[in-house]
Amino acid sequence: MNPRRVSKPIQIGGVTIGGDSPIVVQSMTKTDTRDIMSTTTQIKELEEYSCELVRVAVPDHEAAQALKRIKKEVSLPIVADIHFDYRLALAALAAGADGLRLNPGNIGDPGEVTLIAKAAKERDVPIRIGVNAGSLPETGDPMLPIAKQMVAAVLKNIRLLESLDFDRIKVSLKAFDVPTTIEAYQDIAERIPYPLHIGITEAGTPHAGVIRSAVGIGTLLSLGIGDTIRVSLTAHPREEVIAGYEILKSLNLRQRGPVLVSCPSCSRAEVDIIGLAEEVERALAKVAKPIRVAVMGCVVNGPGEARDADIGIACGKGKAVLFKRGEPVGVIAEQDFVRVLMQEVERF
Amino acid sequence: MNPRRVSKPIQIGGVTIGGDSPIVVQSMTKTDTRDIMSTTTQIKELEEYSCELVRVAVPDHEAAQALKRIKKEVSLPIVADIHFDYRLALAALAAGADGLRLNPGNIGDPGEVTLIAKAAKERDVPIRIGVNAGSLPETGDPMLPIAKQMVAAVLKNIRLLESLDFDRIKVSLKAFDVPTTIEAYQDIAERIPYPLHIGITEAGTPHAGVIRSAVGIGTLLSLGIGDTIRVSLTAHPREEVIAGYEILKSLNLRQRGPVLVSCPSCSRAEVDIIGLAEEVERALAKVAKPIRVAVMGCVVNGPGEARDADIGIACGKGKAVLFKRGEPVGVIAEQDFVRVLMQEVERF
Numbered sequence: 001m002n003p004r005r006v007s008k009p010i011q012i013g014g015v016t017i018g019g020d021s022p023i024v025v026q027s028m029t030k031t032d033t034r035d036i037m038s039t040t041t042q043i044k045e046l047e048e049y050s051c052e053l054v055r056v057a058v059p060d061h062e063a064a065q066a067l068k069r070i071k072k073e074v075s076l077p078i079v080a081d082i083h084f085d086y087r088l089a090l091a092a093l094a095a096g097a098d099g100l101r102l103n104p105g106n107i108g109d110p111g112e113v114t115l116i117a118k119a120a121k122e123r124d125v126p127i128r129i130g131v132n133a134g135s136l137p138e139t140g141d142p143m144l145p146i147a148k149q150m151v152a153a154v155l156k157n158i159r160l161l162e163s164l165d166f167d168r169i170k171v172s173l174k175a176f177d178v179p180t181t182i183e184a185y186q187d188i189a190e191r192i193p194y195p196l197h198i199g200i201t202e203a204g205t206p207h208a209g210v211i212r213s214a215v216g217i218g219t220l221l222s223l224g225i226g227d228t229i230r231v232s233l234t235a236h237p238r239e240e241v242i243a244g245y246e247i248l249k250s251l252n253l254r255q256r257g258p259v260l261v262s263c264p265s266c267s268r269a270e271v272d273i274i275g276l277a278e279e280v281e282r283a284l285a286k287v288a289k290p291i292r293v294a295v296m297g298c299v300v301n302g303p304g305e306a307r308d309a310d311i312g313i314a315c316g317k318g319k320a321v322l323f324k325r326g327e328p329v330g331v332i333a334e335q336d337f338v339r340v341l342m343q344e345v346e347r348f
Numbered sequence: 349m350n351p352r353r354v355s356k357p358i359q360i361g362g363v364t365i366g367g368d369s370p371i372v373v374q375s376m377t378k379t380d381t382r383d384i385m386s387t388t389t390q391i392k393e394l395e396e397y398s399c400e401l402v403r404v405a406v407p408d409h410e411a412a413q414a415l416k417r418i419k420k421e422v423s424l425p426i427v428a429d430i431h432f433d434y435r436l437a438l439a440a441l442a443a444g445a446d447g448l449r450l451n452p453g454n455i456g457d458p459g460e461v462t463l464i465a466k467a468a469k470e471r472d473v474p475i476r477i478g479v480n481a482g483s484l485p486e487t488g489d490p491m492l493p494i495a496k497q498m499v500a501a502v503l504k505n506i507r508l509l510e511s512l513d514f515d516r517i518k519v520s521l522k523a524f525d526v527p528t529t530i531e532a533y534q535d536i537a538e539r540i541p542y543p544l545h546i547g548i549t550e551a552g553t554p555h556a557g558v559i560r561s562a563v564g565i566g567t568l569l570s571l572g573i574g575d576t577i578r579v580s581l582t583a584h585p586r587e588e589v590i591a592g593y594e595i596l597k598s599l600n601l602r603q604r605g606p607v608l609v610s611c612p613s614c615s616r617a618e619v620d621i622i623g624l625a626e627e628v629e630r631a632l633a634k635v636a637k638p639i640r641v642a643v644m645g646c647v648v649n650g651p652g653e654a655r656d657a658d659i660g661i662a663c664g665k666g667k668a669v670l671f672k673r674g675e676p677v678g679v680i681a682e683q684d685f686v687r688v689l690m691q692e693v694e695r696f
Contacts, residue, residue, distance in 0.1 A: 030617075204625070234626075263580075265582060278553060304484070
């Protein structure tokens with residue numbers, strides 16, 4: 001793990017991104033923004049899953065108007081996602097957006113960006129320059145590798161904002177291709193002081209998309225790159241938030257709820273480890289505290305991993321040794337595994 | 349992405365691991381090895397999912413005997429997983445195992461390792477020195493960080509094997525903790541010339557375990573480290589193989605079947621992208637050829653990503669533009685999206 005890259009923090013609503021603040025988990029609504037009730041409900045659900053920042057597409061003026069009403073109903077800071085039309089950015093600012101996301105691929109006209117930056121500065125609202133491989137500006141050099149084109153598009157917009165004395169900037173450079181994404185972020189990380197929003201764009205449906213995102217986001221984080229993450233999945237946005245926390249938990253960068261260590265099972269296991277782990281996982285889903293629980297199938301790694309966990313069981317034939325904070329505290333019978341384990345989790 | 353670390357290739361059955369051969373996807377049976385029918389069936393199922401190497405636990409002599417019969421029934425090379433008792437390693441070799449895995453945490457006695465190495469050498473069978481954080485040898489220095497203890501345990505066994513003129517070696521150093529695992533592999537990668545088997549041990553149930561594995565394995569691969577991977581999940585081993593290929597595909601290290609690019613959907617989408625992508629994913633599950641398919645919800649990245657794909661659709665209200673090898677070739681109506689897309693996939 002590389003040490004985290006030093007970046008200049010920004011504030012979006014009450015949330016700090018960059019510096020040494022925790023890496024922020026964000027998502028995006030998938031409702032019609034003009035449908036205030038559905039959008040508000042989805043934002044509140046995301047908040048229940050510990051989403052810390054939410055982006056909302058503003059594709060037209062009616063959506064910008066809706067934003068004003070949505071802002072009154074929710075407490076999560078909202079970033080307005082703007083494409084094509086700079087007037088929608090101005091309308092979103094007027095509606096109370098806490099942040100803006102602009103795509104240099106379709107809002108690149110210096111005059112338009114200047115108008116947006118002035119209005120954002122007046123309201124202390126940061127702007128994310130968010131470039132996507134799928135929508136690069138046509139003014140770039142098509143002979144350059146994609147990662148270089150992405151970096152060039154970002155830098156061009158940053159120089160413009162800086163020339164306007166605007167520095168509340170956040171940057172993203174996403175591609176579907178993971179090596180391209182990693183290359184682009186590694187390059188930009190050394191060139192600018194601003195916090196980075198990282199993710200793999202259009203990663204796909206939950207199974208493959210989660211893996212692609214975990215590989216890309218995980219690699220960047222382990223390189224010390226990334227101040228906020230969004231997992232883009234073709235699924236309900238709560239899945240994006242859950243996956244985001246799992247990525248951060250796996251690198252010990254955030255805590256949220258329990259961590260379950262469970263062995264893959266093999267011929268050595270004398271109990272049904274797969275069924276048992278699934279049952280424990282379901283029971284743990286209702287637990288909020290960060291606690292490490294181990295369910296292990298045999299004596300090879302069982303006692304070692306169970307000892308490292310807060311609460312663990314190392315199973316043998318029809319029974320298991322129960323461990324608490326590293327100490328074996330008793331033997332439990334197979335029919336009591338889940339009940340006793342959950343009792344101990346609650347007490348912990 | 350770092351260039352791949354140079355390693356000295358070994359052969360396990362007909363499969364080459366290391367050097368510049370493709371990164372091998374492996375798994376482990378979860379049946380009782382003594383149950384020859386179940387174990388054989390599971391190995392054949394893994395082979396259907398393109399598993400290239402399978403490990404089988406040999407916890408007793410009856411399992412070693414079963415291995416002889418299993419070897420006759422299957423064509424995948426088999427690695428015998430041995431703990432505690434060196435005689436099981438000798439029995440597994442006699443039964444025709446193509447590879448051995450020894451755990452220095454419980455087979456570390458130099459006399460015993462010597463006997464195993466001599467028998468393995470006679471049969472040209474490689475040995476994996478597979479250390480786990482959960483079962484470190486008690487002879488190590490408990491004051492060292494875990495990653496250093498893991499590396500020390502591996503090096504001790506390697507020196508012993510090398511002193512016996514045995515060099516068909518493969519190494520793994522797995523922990524549940526991803527940063528510990530990355531640190532251990534980065535350290536060993538610079539110290540030895542042997543191929544590395546990488547993975548995160550006891551990663552957990554499918555959802556969280558897949559993410560943890562993708563972060564750890566993905567980060568190592570992007571550092572150029574890893575010659576064969578095993579995703580350890582508390583689930584049917586086919587899930588391990590599927591996830592293994594997804595990790596490799598996301599880094600363009602292997603191909604297997606289609607890749608689906610699909611946007612996460614947002615307020616801009618005028619069709620049900622989540623339902624559509626799920627339907628396309630189900631239809632693609634039956635397709636074996638490596639093909640990139642894009643399902644995109646709007647005009648922001650839609651045309652760009654659809655153009656980059658072999659076959660893609662960029663949706664608008666009730667219709668979509670169909671792209672083939674980057675060229676728009678027509679407009680299709682919403683009710684025909686999946687049918688036409690799959691027709692084009694078949695023709696491709």
